[in-house]
Amino acid sequence: MNLIQRPADATSLAHDRVYRHLRGRIMYGDVAPGHAMTLRGIGREYEVSMTPAREAVRRLVAEGALTMSTSGRISTPELSNERIEELAALRALIEVELASRALPRAHMALIERLQTINARVAEAVAHRDAVSYIRTNLEFHRTLYLRAQAPAMLAMAETVWLQMGPTMRALYGRLRRTEPPQFHRLIIAALRAGDEPGLRLAVRSDVTQGLRMLAS
Amino acid sequence: MNLIQRPADATSLAHDRVYRHLRGRIMYGDVAPGHAMTLRGIGREYEVSMTPAREAVRRLVAEGALTMSTSGRISTPELSNERIEELAALRALIEVELASRALPRAHMALIERLQTINARVAEAVAHRDAVSYIRTNLEFHRTLYLRAQAPAMLAMAETVWLQMGPTMRALYGRLRRTEPPQFHRLIIAALRAGDEPGLRLAVRSDVTQGLRMLAS
DNA sequence: CATGCCACTTTGTGATCACAAAAGTGGTGG
DNA sequence: CCACCACTTTTGTGATCACAAAGTGGCATG
Numbered sequence: 296m297n298l299i300q301r302p303a304d305a306t307s308l309a310h311d312r313v314y315r316h317l318r319g320r321i322m323y324g325d326v327a328p329g330h331a332m333t334l335r336g337i338g339r340e341y342e343v344s345m346t347p348a349r350e351a352v353r354r355l356v357a358e359g360a361l362t363m364s365t366s367g368r369i370s371t372p373e374l375s376n377e378r379i380e381e382l383a384a385l386r387a388l389i390e391v392e393l394a395s396r397a398l399p400r401a402h403m404a405l406i407e408r409l410q411t412i413n414a415r416v417a418e419a420v421a422h423r424d425a426v427s428y429i430r431t432n433l434e435f436h437r438t439l440y441l442r443a444q445a446p447a448m449l450a451m452a453e454t455v456w457l458q459m460g461p462t463m464r465a466l467y468g469r470l471r472r473t474e475p476p477q478f479h480r481l482i483i484a485a486l487r488a489g490d491e492p493g494l495r496l497a498v499r500s501d502v503t504q505g506l507r508m509l510a511s
Numbered sequence: 512m513n514l515i516q517r518p519a520d521a522t523s524l525a526h527d528r529v530y531r532h533l534r535g536r537i538m539y540g541d542v543a544p545g546h547a548m549t550l551r552g553i554g555r556e557y558e559v560s561m562t563p564a565r566e567a568v569r570r571l572v573a574e575g576a577l578t579m580s581t582s583g584r585i586s587t588p589e590l591s592n593e594r595i596e597e598l599a600a601l602r603a604l605i606e607v608e609l610a611s612r613a614l615p616r617a618h619m620a621l622i623e624r625l626q627t628i629n630a631r632v633a634e635a636v637a638h639r640d641a642v643s644y645i646r647t648n649l650e651f652h653r654t655l656y657l658r659a660q661a662p663a664m665l666a667m668a669e670t671v672w673l674q675m676g677p678t679m680r681a682l683y684g685r686l687r688r689t690e691p692p693q694f695h696r697l698i699i700a701a702l703r704a705g706d707e708p709g710l711r712l713a714v715r716s717d718v719t720q721g722l723r724m725l726a727s
Numbered sequence: 728c729a730t731g732c733c734a735c736t737t738t739g740t741g742a743t744c745a746c747a748a749a750a751g752t753g754g755t756g757g
Numbered sequence: 758c759c760a761c762c763a764c765t766t767t768t769g770t771g772a773t774c775a776c777a778a779a780g781t782g783g784c785a786t787g
Contacts, residue, residue: 333737333738333739334738334739335737335738335739345738345739345740349739349740363739366738366739367738367739367740368738368739369739
C-alpha cells in the first residue's frame with residue numbers, strides 16, 4: 296500500500312531515475328544487441344514496482360533504444376545492415392549541420408576541451424575498452440554540438456546514438472586496431488582554421504567510419 | 512477489478528489505441544499549442560483507466576508531441592521561433608535526403624498518386640481548412656518518402672512533423688492565401704524529369720516555406 | 728529417439744487505490 | 758481593490774492485484 300514513499304524531488308522520480316540509468320547503459324554499449332529484459336527484472340534491479348519500470352521502458356521503446364515484440368517482450372534491438380546504414384546517414388546529416396552551426400562559436404577554450412577529451416578517447420582505444428571508447432567518443436561530439444545552440448537537433452542526434460548503442464558495442468568489441476581516432480584530429484584542425492568545408496568533411500568521415508568497419 | 516476485459520488483439524491494446532489517436536490529433540493540428548490535458552481526462556475520453564492513458568502520454572512526451580511541466584502537467588508545446596527554425600532545418604535535412612533516395616524508385620504510378628493527393632491539398636487550401644491542409648500535405652510527403660525505403664529516416668521526419676503539429680495549426684490558421692502549393696508542382700516536375708538537384712531544391716523550398724510565413 | 732501435449736511458470740496489460748503536491752477557491756484583512 | 762491564508766479539489770506518481778497469453782519443461786506416446 297505504498298508504504299515506502301520517496302520524497303517527491305522532481306529529479307529523483309523513480310521512473311526517471313530508471314529511464315536515465317537504462318538509457319546510459321544502452322547508449323554507451325553496456326548491453327549487447329538482442330539482450331532481453333523484463334519489467335519485473337528491471338523493477339527488482341532498481342527496487343521499484345512494475346509501474347515506473349514500465350514507463351521507463353515505454354519511453355526507451357519510443358526512442359528506439361529498445362524493441363518490443365508483438366507479445367510485449369522487451370529487448371535491445373538487433374539492427375540490420377540496412378538500418379545501420381540509415382542511422383549512419385542520419386548521423387552524417389544531422390551532425391554535419393550541428394558542427395557547422397557550432398563552428399562560428401568555437402573558441403579556444405572549446406578546442407582545448409575537445410583535445411582533452413580526445414586524449415581520453417585515444418586512451419580508451421589503446422586499452423581496447425569498448426565502453427569507454429563509446430562514452431568518450433560521444434562526449435567529444437556532444438561537447439562540440441552543444442555550442443551549436445540547437446537543442447532539438449542535438450536531441451535527434453542523441454536518439455540516433457541511443458539506437459546504435461548496442462550495435463556499436465558489438466562493432467567496436469571486435470575492433471582490433473589501437474591507433475587513435477584520426478578524424479577527431481581533422482575536426483579539431485578544421486575548427487582551429489575556421490574551415491567549414493573541411494569541418495563538414497571531417498565530421499562526415501568520422502561518423503561514417505563505423506560503416507567501413509562493418510563492410511570489412 | 513478488471514471486469515471489463517478487452518480481447519488481447521495486438522492491434523487494439525488500449526494504450527496503443529489512445530496513443531495513435533492522440534498522435535493523429537496532434538500531428539494534424541486538431542489541437543492548439545499550449546492546450547492542457549489530464550490523464551484522467553484522457554482516460555474518460557477513451558474509456559480506459561489512467562494506466563494506458565499515462566503510457567500513451569509518456570510516449571508522446573518522449574517524441575516531443577507533448578510537454579510535461581516539472582510538476583507533471585501535460586500540454587501541447589508552444590514552440591519558440593528558434594525551435595521552429597531548428598525543426599524546419601531538420602525537416603529540410605531529412606526530407607531532402609528522403610526525396611533524393613526516393614527519386615530513382617519514383618515511377619509513373621507514384622507521380623500520378625502524388626498529383627491526386629496534391630489536388631486534395633489545393634482543395635483544402637481553397638476551403639481554408641487548416642486541418643485538412645496539414646493532413647493532405649503530410650500525406651503528399653509521406654507518399655513520396657515511403658519510396659525511399661528508409662524507415663528510420665521516415666520515422667525521424669514524422670517525429671518532427673509531430674512536434675510541429677500544433678504550431679502548424681496556429682500558423683496555417685491565420686493563413687489567408689488561397690493559391691495551391693507551388694512547390695508541390697515543382698517536386699512533381701523534378702520527379703518526372705529525374706532532376707535530383709531540382710528535386711532537392713523544391714523539397715527544401717516547400718519544407719521551409721512556413722518560415723517565411725512566420726517572418727511576415 | 729523424436730514429437731506432440733499438458734501443467735506450470737513467467738510476463739506484459741490494465742484497473743484500482745493511497746498519497747502528496749499543485750492548482751483552484753473563497754473569504755478576510757490591509 | 759488586492760494580497761494572503763486556509764480549505765477543497767484536481768492531478769500525477771507509484772504500488773498492488775487479477776488476468777490472459779506466451780513461454781518452458783517434462784512426460785507419455787508413436
